[in-house]
Amino acid sequence: MKIVVCVKQVPDSDAALAVNADRTWIVDSGINFELNPYDRYALEEALRIKEAGEGEVVAVSLGPARAAQVLKTCLATGADRAIHLKDEAFQGGDPWANAQALAAAIRTVEPDLVLCGFQANDDTLAQTPVLLAEMLGMPHATGAMKIEKTDTGVRVARELEADRREVVDLPLPAVITVQTGINEPRYASIKGIMAAKRKEMKTPGPADLGIDPSQVGAAGSRLRFFDLAVPPKKEGGEVLTGSTEEIAVALVKRIRENTGVL
Amino acid sequence: MDFRLNDEQEMLRQMVADFADQVLAPEVMKRDREGSFPHAEIAHAGELGLLGMIVPEEWGGSGLDTVSYAVALMEIARVCPSSAVTLSVSNSVCAYPIWRFGNKEQKERYLRPLASGKIIGGFCLTEPQAGSDATNQKTRAVRQGDHYVLNGTKVWVTNAHVGKVFIVIAVTDPQAARGGISAFIVTPDMPGFSFSIKEEKMGLRASCTSSVVLDDCQVPVANLLGKEGDGMRIPLNALDGGRIGIAAQSVGIATGAYEEAVKYARERTAFGKPIAQHQAIAFQIADCATEIDAARLLTLRAASRRDEDHDGVGPEAAMAKLYASEMCNRVAYKAVQIHGGYGYSRDYPVERFYRDARVTSLYEGTSEVQRIVISRAVLAG
Numbered sequence: 001m002k003i004v005v006c007v008k009q010v011p012d013s014d015a016a017l018a019v020n021a022d023r024t025w026i027v028d029s030g031i032n033f034e035l036n037p038y039d040r041y042a043l044e045e046a047l048r049i050k051e052a053g054e055g056e057v058v059a060v061s062l063g064p065a066r067a068a069q070v071l072k073t074c075l076a077t078g079a080d081r082a083i084h085l086k087d088e089a090f091q092g093g094d095p096w097a098n099a100q101a102l103a104a105a106i107r108t109v110e111p112d113l114v115l116c117g118f119q120a121n122d123d124t125l126a127q128t129p130v131l132l133a134e135m136l137g138m139p140h141a142t143g144a145m146k147i148e149k150t151d152t153g154v155r156v157a158r159e160l161e162a163d164r165r166e167v168v169d170l171p172l173p174a175v176i177t178v179q180t181g182i183n184e185p186r187y188a189s190i191k192g193i194m195a196a197k198r199k200e201m202k203t204p205g206p207a208d209l210g211i212d213p214s215q216v217g218a219a220g221s222r223l224r225f226f227d228l229a230v231p232p233k234k235e236g237g238e239v240l241t242g243s244t245e246e247i248a249v250a251l252v253k254r255i256r257e258n259t260g261v262l
Numbered sequence: 263m264d265f266r267l268n269d270e271q272e273m274l275r276q277m278v279a280d281f282a283d284q285v286l287a288p289e290v291m292k293r294d295r296e297g298s299f300p301h302a303e304i305a306h307a308g309e310l311g312l313l314g315m316i317v318p319e320e321w322g323g324s325g326l327d328t329v330s331y332a333v334a335l336m337e338i339a340r341v342c343p344s345s346a347v348t349l350s351v352s353n354s355v356c357a358y359p360i361w362r363f364g365n366k367e368q369k370e371r372y373l374r375p376l377a378s379g380k381i382i383g384g385f386c387l388t389e390p391q392a393g394s395d396a397t398n399q400k401t402r403a404v405r406q407g408d409h410y411v412l413n414g415t416k417v418w419v420t421n422a423h424v425g426k427v428f429i430v431i432a433v434t435d436p437q438a439a440r441g442g443i444s445a446f447i448v449t450p451d452m453p454g455f456s457f458s459i460k461e462e463k464m465g466l467r468a469s470c471t472s473s474v475v476l477d478d479c480q481v482p483v484a485n486l487l488g489k490e491g492d493g494m495r496i497p498l499n500a501l502d503g504g505r506i507g508i509a510a511q512s513v514g515i516a517t518g519a520y521e522e523a524v525k526y527a528r529e530r531t532a533f534g535k536p537i538a539q540h541q542a543i544a545f546q547i548a549d550c551a552t553e554i555d556a557a558r559l560l561t562l563r564a565a566s567r568r569d570e571d572h573d574g575v576g577p578e579a580a581m582a583k584l585y586a587s588e589m590c591n592r593v594a595y596k597a598v599q600i601h602g603g604y605g606y607s608r609d610y611p612v613e614r615f616y617r618d619a620r621v622t623s624l625y626e627g628t629s630e631v632q633r634i635v636i637s638r639a640v641l642a643g
Contacts, residue, residue, distance in 0.1 A: 069273075076273060188277050190311030190324035190334075193270055 001055040001149075003046040004111040006102060006129065007039040007074055009067040010122040024225045035070040038117025042178040044185040045147060046115050047078045052149075056080045058109050062090050062098050068201065075196035076188035083109075087205040092218035099131035101216040104209035106136060113154070114175040118143055126177070133175035140175040141168050145182050265559070271330050278334045281310065282341035290342045293468035294614050297460075299424055300345055300468055307349060308379020312338075315353050316503070317361050321369055322378035328503070328565040332510040336558070339514025340521070343618040344468035346514055348382065350507030351420040356383030356429055359500040360447065362572070363488040372427050372447055383427035385504075386416035386448075386474050387497050394631045397494060399443060401476060403432035405483070410434075410446065412454070412479040418625065422457045422472035426450065430476070431497050434490050445487040445496040454479030465617035501626060502575050505583035506568060508626040509561040512586035513554060515622065519590075519597035519615035520550045526601050526612075543600055550593045557586035577639035584632035587622035594619035 011017060015031040035043075046057045059074035061067050062085040071082040083105050090101045106114060114136070119126035126142070133140035145165060146157035153171040159179050160166055170176075188196075206213045214220060238254075240247045256262045267275060286303055293300055307313060315331045317323025326334075331353065339346035357376040360368060375381045392398040401414025412432050419428070428448050435442035448455060458473035488496050524547060527538035537543045564582040568575040594616040598605035605612045623629045 069269075072269065072273060073276075076277075187281050187310055188273070189309070190274060190277075190315065190326060191319065193273050193277065194319075194325060196273070197270060 001049060001053060001112045002058070002109065003049060003055060004058050004060055004106050004109055004114045005039070005043050005046045005074065005079065006114065006116040006132070007043065007059055007061045007070055008036045008117070008120045008122075009033045009061065009063050009070040010036045010120055013037070013121065019228050019230060023228050025228060033066060033069065035073050036117050036120045036122075038119060038121065038178065038180055040185040041180050041182050042115040042117045043074055043077060043079065044183045045178050046113075047186070048183065049113070049147070049149070055112075058083065058111070060102060060105055061085065062093075062101055064091060071201060072196050073188060075199045075201070076193040077186060078192060079199075081200040082202070084201055084203045086203050088217075089206050089213040089219070090217045092221070093216055094221035094223035095125055095127035095131055096222055097216050097218075097220035099128050099135055100211065100220060101209070102128070102132055103135040104211045105204065106132070108204075108209065112172045114138065114173070116175065116177045118177045118179050129175055129177045136173075136175065138173050138175050139170045140177075141170055142177045143179045144176050145179050147176060147182075267329075267333065271333055274326070274330050275333045275337055277310070278312070278337040279340075281307070282337050286338065286342040286345055290468075291611070291614065293342075293344065295608070297467045299470050300342070301424070303345060304348060304382065305379070307345070308382075311379065312349055313352055313379040313382060314357060314377025317357050317373060317377035321361060322374040323357070323361075328506060328568040329562055332506055332561050332565040335507055335510035336514040336517065339511040340518040342468065343511060343515045343518075343615070344466045346511040347420055347466055347469050347508075350504065350511055351384055352376065352382040352425070354503040354507045355385035355500040356425075356427060358503050359429055359445070359487065359496050362499065363445070363492075363496050364447070367484065368447060368487065376427060381426035382421050382424060383429075384419050384421035384425040385500065386419050386428050386430040388418050389415060390417055394628055396497070397443070399431060399433050401430070401432040402436070403434050403444060403446065403481070405434070408483050410481045410483060410486070412446065412448070412476040412481055414476050416474040416476070418461070418471060419474045420469060420471050422470055422474060423460065424470045428474065429487065429496075429500070430474075438491060442491055443493045444490050445492065446481050447485040447487050448479065448481055452480055463621070465614070465620055498576075499573060502579045503568065504626045505579040505632075506561065506564050506575075508622055509557070509564065509579070509582035509586040512583075512590035512619070512622045513558050513561055515615055515619050516550070516554045516557065516586075516590040516593040519594045519612050519619070520547075520554060522610070522612050522615070523547065523550070523597035523600040526604075537600070546596045546600060550596055553589045553593060557582070557589045560585050577636050580627070580632040580635040583626065584629050584636065588629060590619045590622050
């Protein structure tokens with residue numbers, strides 16, 4: 001089975017973030033980046049599916065030059081080759097424009113399965129994989145907690161609210177987004193790290209993929225961030241005192257007055 | 263001169279840091295309290311290639327350069343110094359000398375399982391009367407047919423009880439001036455080999471150390487490492503690499519203690535502000551940061567020199583080990599000081615780092631021995 005894993009480089013969870021001068025994104029210099037944690041699970045799932053049978057895992061990422069680091073991590077962890085959409089024309093896009101570019105790159109691979117993380121830790125939009133599925137003309141399932149191969153395709157257990165799961169069957173090729181906790185991602189071994197530099201990493205531009213540069217990146221975007229701000233610090237809470245009964249009465253009063261829930 | 267790690271080295275550092283934080287960290291305090299060896303964690307490290315770092319891939323190793331090796335040990339020691347010494351010893355003074363001086367059969371039989379992480383190993387040089395005076399060996403190896411019969415006691419053997427292969431240094435020719443010393447590959451299942459009870463150590467309590475007693479221990483002639491009478495060449499060469507490992511461990515311990523101190527200094531308030539904003543504390547932090555960096559650079563330089571010349575790194579390795587180990591004790595002391603009374607409590611990691619730090623200026627050659635090596639090189643000619 002040929003599996004594409006879409007991965008994104010996102011700011012490290014511990015990075016101290018600041019809003020940039022024109023309030024459109026964060027200041028991305030001077031902070032560390034990492035492989036989007038959700039994508040680690042998608043990669044692990046792809047490697048396990050490959051190891052259970054045979055095939056190839058191709059890691060694909062759209063992002064600036066620095067994003068090559070996360071693709072190298074994928075190669076070190078076991079992916080067979082990588083495609084890096086680092087051309088300037090691809091950058092600064094919204095989910096629709098990014099899905100356009102990713103779809104063009106993924107078509108060149110002709111995969112049986114496309115795995116993505118459920119969402120990216122930076123903008124948490126969770127839209128790109130679903131848009132991607134539409135553009136590729138593939139069925140999709142989101143939030144997978146279990147993926148099993150069947151005679152006709154794959155069976156996916158999707159995570160719903162309150163510990164409930166929905167099981168769906170999909171024909172292949174398909175796009176599936178993977179939830180954290182579906183597996184335990186492995187570490188890259190030292191041999192894997194050493195082998196990574198000998199693996200292929202292609203960097204096609206729009207012309208190589210036969211796409212119009214005006215349809216991707218900032219030029220092709222329909223969505224714009226125009227006022228990013230750090231949320232104001234919450235005011236200190238109120239501590240209710242008294243007997244349990246008094247506290248309960250006071251709590252209900254406040255919920256009624258302040259929220260209208262009761 | 264480029265002071266940055268290359269892409270592979272940085273990726274390795276990141277991987278080992280994640281492994282240390284996620285796999286070694288959760289039970290590090292418990293292991294210290296109970297003196298329990300991290301069997302599962304070391305096996306996991308072996309699967310990742312951390313037990314054969316400097317052994318070429320053809321022998322099941324990871325084929326890393328010594329710089330990468332040092333960087334990996336720093337990240338391990340930042341979290342679990344006990345695991346760092348376990349890995350350092352198995353890599354640098356057991357697997358490495360078998361790779362450098364062993365023959366094909368020895369490599370196939372002992373190096374491959376070591377380098378691929380299936381087993382760990384150790385090194386038996388020190389004796390009750392032969393510490394810094396290492397050539398004053400009393401352990402005798404007498405050839406009888408197709409065996410050598412070894413008699414003697416080795417002390418402070420790291421990875422005792424848990425190791426499956428040991429390099430044992432013994433005297434084959436007491437008449438020879440300095441050349442009568444030989445090295446053997448010995449396994450605990452050989453008749454006459456036994457471990458004494460585990461040492462109760464001040465620190466590194468999750469590493470396993472004891473004496474080894476050789477009582478008419480039967481070692482096949484095929485297990486002679488190098489040639490008979492090779493002398494101190496093999497142990498001294500192995501120790502150069504061992505010292506780089508301990509220098510790296512020291513940098514890691516200091517970094518771990520320092521990071522705890524910085525975190526504490528930011529959180530703890532006194533006189534109305536975080537203590538990090540008091541100059542008395544801030545300047546101590548500045549000194550720690552500077553010293554750690556100096557030790558890191560000395561260690562990486564020694565590692566880089568060993569990659570260029572596997573036999574000529576003695577003085578650089580000694581300088582790195584001397585400075586890093588003494589630095590690590592100073593930084594651990596300050597980290598406890600910054601914590602105030604809490605630094606004296608077993609509930610805080612700095613208390614453990616302080617105890618773990620102490621041995622670094624004692625083993626793989628005391629600071630005094632490092633000064634002998636350095637001064638001889640400086641004053642030669």
